[in-house]
Amino acid sequence: MILEQAVLSVTPGREAEFELAFDRAKRIIAAMPGFADLTLSRRLERPSAYLLLVHGERLEDHTEGFRGSAEYQEWRALLHHFYEPFPVVEHLETVSTA
Template identity: 70%
Template sequence: MILEHAELSVTPGREAEFEAAFRSASPIISASPGFRRLLLSRCVERDNVFLLLVEWNSLQDHTEGFRGSPGYQEWRRLLHSFYDPFPVVEHFRPLFIVGPTAPGT
């Protein structure tokens, strides 16, 4: 399992619009082969900052599969105009998990 991490800085004042667009875009990524689950969180201290965590079966499922798909073009159209600056996306391999986990993790 690979965990994609991106801190999303949204242009101030566009947070509600971003959340609505993200809801519209979420079926696109969730239909991608290798997608496991997604968590979008909003920062408590900085209203315009969101944390995106996406679990993939493999790095290639994200970097080649999703990013190389026609769905990604729609994802970009719906979401990329909100970011200032554009986020750095990094991938992590979990070392250990403490606490209850969802089935299949």
């Protein structure tokens, strides 16, 4: 299981519009092979900043499968115009839990 992390900086004033678009977009990624779950959280101190966490089975399911799919183009069209600057996406693996 891998965890993808993306800090999303949405253009201030477009938060409600982004959240509506994300509700549509999350169905796209949820239907992809290897998807487990996701959480989108908004920062309390800076409401235009979000944290997206996506759990998946394998790194390749995201980097090759999702990003190489036609569905990703729809995801991009729904969401990418909200970001300033464009987010950095990182992938993590669990090494310890409590």
